[in-house]
Amino acid sequence: MNNEKIIEQLKTMLEPTQINTNSEDLYDASADRYKKYAKARNVLDVPAPLAIVYPYTPEQVRDLLVFCNTNLINVIPRAGKTATEGGLENWKEQTLVIDALHLDSIINIDTYNMQATVQAGVPLQVLEDALRKEGFTTGHSPQSKPVAKLGGLVATRSIGQFSTLYGAIEDMVVGLECVFPDGHISKIKNVPRRSGGPDIRHIAIGNEGTLCYITEVTVKMFKIYPENNKFYGYLIKDVDTGIKILREVMANGFRPSVARTYSEEDAAQHFYHFHKNKCVLLFMAEGPKGIVKATGEAIEQAVEKFKDGIIEQVDSKHIENWFNNLNWSQQDIDDEFEGMKEHDSHSGFTTEISADWSTITKIYYNVMKRVKEEYPRFHDLTMLGGHSSHSYINGTNMYFVYNYDIHCAPEDEMRVYHHPMQRIIVEETLRLGGSMCHHHGIGKFRNEWTKQEHGSAYYMLEKLKEAFDPNGIMNFGTIFPQEEGKKYQ
Amino acid sequence: MNIICLVKFVPDITGFGYDYEASSMVRNHTRMVLNPDDVCALSFAFKVKERHPDSQIQVVSMGPTTVVPHMHDLLRIPVDKGTLISDPLFAGSDTYATSEVLGSYLKTQSFDCILSGSRSLDGATSQVPPQIAEILSLDHMLDISEIDVEKISPTEAVFSVEGERETTTWSMQLPGVLSLGRSSTCKLPYPSYADLQRDVSDKLTILTNKELGLDPSHVGLEGSLTKVVNTYDANSRRRAKTVVETNEEGIEFVFSYLKDRGFV
Numbered sequence: 001m002n003n004e005k006i007i008e009q010l011k012t013m014l015e016p017t018q019i020n021t022n023s024e025d026l027y028d029a030s031a032d033r034y035k036k037y038a039k040a041r042n043v044l045d046v047p048a049p050l051a052i053v054y055p056y057t058p059e060q061v062r063d064l065l066v067f068c069n070t071n072l073i074n075v076i077p078r079a080g081k082t083a084t085e086g087g088l089e090n091w092k093e094q095t096l097v098i099d100a101l102h103l104d105s106i107i108n109i110d111t112y113n114m115q116a117t118v119q120a121g122v123p124l125q126v127l128e129d130a131l132r133k134e135g136f137t138t139g140h141s142p143q144s145k146p147v148a149k150l151g152g153l154v155a156t157r158s159i160g161q162f163s164t165l166y167g168a169i170e171d172m173v174v175g176l177e178c179v180f181p182d183g184h185i186s187k188i189k190n191v192p193r194r195s196g197g198p199d200i201r202h203i204a205i206g207n208e209g210t211l212c213y214i215t216e217v218t219v220k221m222f223k224i225y226p227e228n229n230k231f232y233g234y235l236i237k238d239v240d241t242g243i244k245i246l247r248e249v250m251a252n253g254f255r256p257s258v259a260r261t262y263s264e265e266d267a268a269q270h271f272y273h274f275h276k277n278k279c280v281l282l283f284m285a286e287g288p289k290g291i292v293k294a295t296g297e298a299i300e301q302a303v304e305k306f307k308d309g310i311i312e313q314v315d316s317k318h319i320e321n322w323f324n325n326l327n328w329s330q331q332d333i334d335d336e337f338e339g340m341k342e343h344d345s346h347s348g349f350t351t352e353i354s355a356d357w358s359t360i361t362k363i364y365y366n367v368m369k370r371v372k373e374e375y376p377r378f379h380d381l382t383m384l385g386g387h388s389s390h391s392y393i394n395g396t397n398m399y400f401v402y403n404y405d406i407h408c409a410p411e412d413e414m415r416v417y418h419h420p421m422q423r424i425i426v427e428e429t430l431r432l433g434g435s436m437c438h439h440h441g442i443g444k445f446r447n448e449w450t451k452q453e454h455g456s457a458y459y460m461l462e463k464l465k466e467a468f469d470p471n472g473i474m475n476f477g478t479i480f481p482q483e484e485g486k487k488y489q
Numbered sequence: 490m491n492i493i494c495l496v497k498f499v500p501d502i503t504g505f506g507y508d509y510e511a512s513s514m515v516r517n518h519t520r521m522v523l524n525p526d527d528v529c530a531l532s533f534a535f536k537v538k539e540r541h542p543d544s545q546i547q548v549v550s551m552g553p554t555t556v557v558p559h560m561h562d563l564l565r566i567p568v569d570k571g572t573l574i575s576d577p578l579f580a581g582s583d584t585y586a587t588s589e590v591l592g593s594y595l596k597t598q599s600f601d602c603i604l605s606g607s608r609s610l611d612g613a614t615s616q617v618p619p620q621i622a623e624i625l626s627l628d629h630m631l632d633i634s635e636i637d638v639e640k641i642s643p644t645e646a647v648f649s650v651e652g653e654r655e656t657t658t659w660s661m662q663l664p665g666v667l668s669l670g671r672s673s674t675c676k677l678p679y680p681s682y683a684d685l686q687r688d689v690s691d692k693l694t695i696l697t698n699k700e701l702g703l704d705p706s707h708v709g710l711e712g713s714l715t716k717v718v719n720t721y722d723a724n725s726r727r728r729a730k731t732v733v734e735t736n737e738e739g740i741e742f743v744f745s746y747l748k749d750r751g752f753v
Contacts, residue, residue: 325735344676379520379558382501405522407562412682 001071003050006094010051013063018102020052029097032081032088033333034414034445040340041410046488049076049095056102058177058185058215064098065213066183074476075181077209079103079120079151082144084350085443087156087208091477091485100151103215106130115174115190117218120151127219137224139166146329151214157206159439161326163390164250165257165286166222168439170205177216178204181469190218203464208441209475211468228292230285231323232299233314235278239263239386240361241309242281246391247357248302249283254295258284258323258389263364265385266401274318278311282319348383348403349418351425355434356395360388364398366428374424377417380404390438397438400425414445419489422446445489447481490544490643492534493598495591495605495618496527496563498556502610521556523563526606529675530668531563534604536638545569547598551579551591554695564689565680576697578705583713584616590708591617592624593701600664601643607632607668615668622666629666630659636667 001009010019020026026048031039038044050073055061068075074092079100081088090097100121107117111134118127125146128138141160142148148158154176159168166172175190188201204214236242242261249259260282262270267280281303285295303310340346355363364386371384383403388396400421408416422445426436430452442450451458465472465480477485498521523531531548538544547570548563550556560571572594579590595603603625608615615631622629633648634656640647646667647660661667698708706712733739747753 382520407677407679408685409679409681412679412685416682416685 001073003094006050006071006073006096009067010053010096013067014053014055014060018054018056018060020054021050023048025052026050029076029078029088030090032083032086034084034086034089034443036337037340037346037406037413038410040337040346043409043411045411046090047093047095049090049097052078052097052099054099054101058103058179061098061103061179061213061215062183062185064096065179065181068096068473069181069183069471072471072473075209075213075473076475077151077155077213079155079214080123080144080147080149080153082148082152083156083441083443085437085440086445087441087443087475087478089444089477089488091444091482091488095476098213100149100215103151107216109134109221111136111221114221115218116221117190117216118150119216120149120154120214122150124148124150124153131221132224135223136221138172138219139222140169140172140219141327143327145327147333150217150219154205154217155207155209155214156441157439159390161323161389162257162284162286164259164392165255168390169219170202172219173201173205174218174220176201176204176214176218178212178214180212181471181473185215186212187216203468206441208443208478210479211464211474225287225289225292228286228289229320230292230296231316231319232283232285232296232303233274233316233319234281234303235274235276235311235314236261236281237309237311238279239364241306242279243357243361243388243396244309245281245302245306246388246396248305249298250391250393252298252302254298256283256295256299257286258282259391260387260389262387263385265383266387267385269383269385269401269403271318271322274314276311280314282314284319284323344406345382345403346406348401349421350399350401350440351422352397352399352438352440353425353429353434353436354390354395354397354438355429355432359432359434360396360398363428363432363434366432367400367425370424370428371421375420377404377407377420380407380417399438419445442479444477444485447477447479447485448489450479450481490537490541490601490641491547491599492537492544493547493549493595493600493603494527494531494534494568495603495621496531496548496550497524497606497609498522498550498552498559499524499609499611521559522610523559523677524606524609525675526608526610526669526671528606528677529670529672530604530606531568532675532677533636533638533669535566535678537641540638547572547600549591549594550574551582551587553580557693557695560693561689562680563677564692565684565687566678567680567684567689569692571693573693573695574697574701575695576699578698578709581710581713582708583715583717584612584614584620585714586708586712588617588620588624589712590701590703592621593703594696595621595625602641602646602663603627603666605666605668607670618666618668625666627665628661629668630661631668632670633667634670634672636669 029052030046030048031044074095076097078097103119103121105119109116141162142158153169175188177187179185204212246259262280264279267275271280283299285292336347381404386398386400388398390397404417406413426449429436436453501520501522534546546568548568549572551574554575560573564571605618619629632650634651636648644663649656649658733742
């Protein structure tokens, strides 16, 4: 089917206002924040989608998917547009972006059963604001909260800044509704727990639009006690000290909502007002008074145990103020975009990995060493550091952060600067048994390592793709490696 | 035209910290960047080459061998030839000794024009370019805001110098030394992806005193007529700190602060 015919067919299925073929919007839809610099400089090398469509109902999503499946048209599901790993980038000449713009209803906020049901296109901030009025929170607070939408957050297996207490999105999702390419609509019911076979929520959670389109989610809600919040901050000697203290707190059974360790380089760019060129350790304790008190005492005991690595305590007001201004808004994104048009730089890149407690610092130091020895553009790096920001009983994550001056054509930036850095981080992580993708998803630019990430369990992932998307129309190139897409990598 | 660009790689001052207790610079994370004024000089050389493709650009720098990757980048833009003058003997040279070293090399070169920046980010004395002109018995002009690319020839350059009240236009017989001031509009060309992978080491000559043959007592710390007594960060004076909230009152405070100082 040719492009004109596809648009004609869409017009028989949707209202004209539901079909967007504006060239600027299509250019914007051809890549996400992964190629933000090339996008800002108008040098994207990927094809634009044919149209962005905005269904009103799950049934319209079904009709669109069946149409695409029948005619082998690539589909990119989209809700929020804050993806950072190329998950929304288009690699096919014939692609429809199905955007959850009009799937925007809060269906039910059930304060007794502590769960809220929303459509995929509801912004997280809107749900959070609605819950706050009732004294509750989603507990989910990624930096993208003001912009991100629930469908996208679930599809990419998102995590928030308070995850150490509330968990990541997979811990919050109670049930959901999703549509498969063959038109089947599955609704996974909302129950506290069950043993009805494998947990099928996880087929949809984190599928990154490669298996199904999520149309509705039900998430847990939590009582919030902002008046009890307590903050702790310390300047510390090194990353090891910070990781040891994080482990001590977690292993002793406590769950601060925030538990972070920053390398001195990363601390310098976050905490300009107090870092003194040292590493930073910080915590936030929240919840009912008794829990906050106990958590605070546990933090202080852990700090005391490793006091040889503590340089000084920081005024907790600094930590509180910093948290209150951490999220980026649409304005921040737009400002960065405008800045990139003029300047040969951007606000930096990250690659996030995870590993158990005994491995995480090995990865960190190996990466630092290899970058210094092997990274061909080391002399252009303006910053290289990292922080651990999400901890678990058995380990933590590491968020490698790097900025650089760009001395190459905008279209070459990723392969000259980001990819060699990403490769070192991913190789070291996988070599030592960690995960190369803690919370940004695999997207399209870590797919060459998907098989290595999953090892013998890749068999299960591959079978899911074969079963649910046998024609391969769902988000071509995301998660699953594709030979045809290599030219865009 | 045959152009020589004098360039210097300087510490990126945005990476500087200041240890108030030890009253010293913290340079642990400092990296080197091409001096911004020199970017303008080299940028103009490329404009000339664009108009006159047979022009040759040689970049000459004096500094440690750690700047070799930066020199390679310039050769990938591509600059035609690079010369790095590097010898531990030269370490600690003041502007006079530096000019002596650079001048001794430049005397051996043929050129129509020497371009440089007016001042360096880390010293800002503006002494090296005029001293080199003196050594080479050439005319020199500092703080040039613009050179007319259409009028430059192997024998003459026409350029503008911005003063506090007026902009004056000058012409100079070449060969001569032209030093440009900094401008945010100056940009260097991008190397292509293929060029970034290219080995350009054969285009870079590294000269030591073995080749230059200068009297060791005339270079380095020993040959310097001036000594650095103290180094400090011009922006590091500790000020009283005022923390304001992100509310109307705080915004008003910051606005008044900036307004009183003429920033808004």
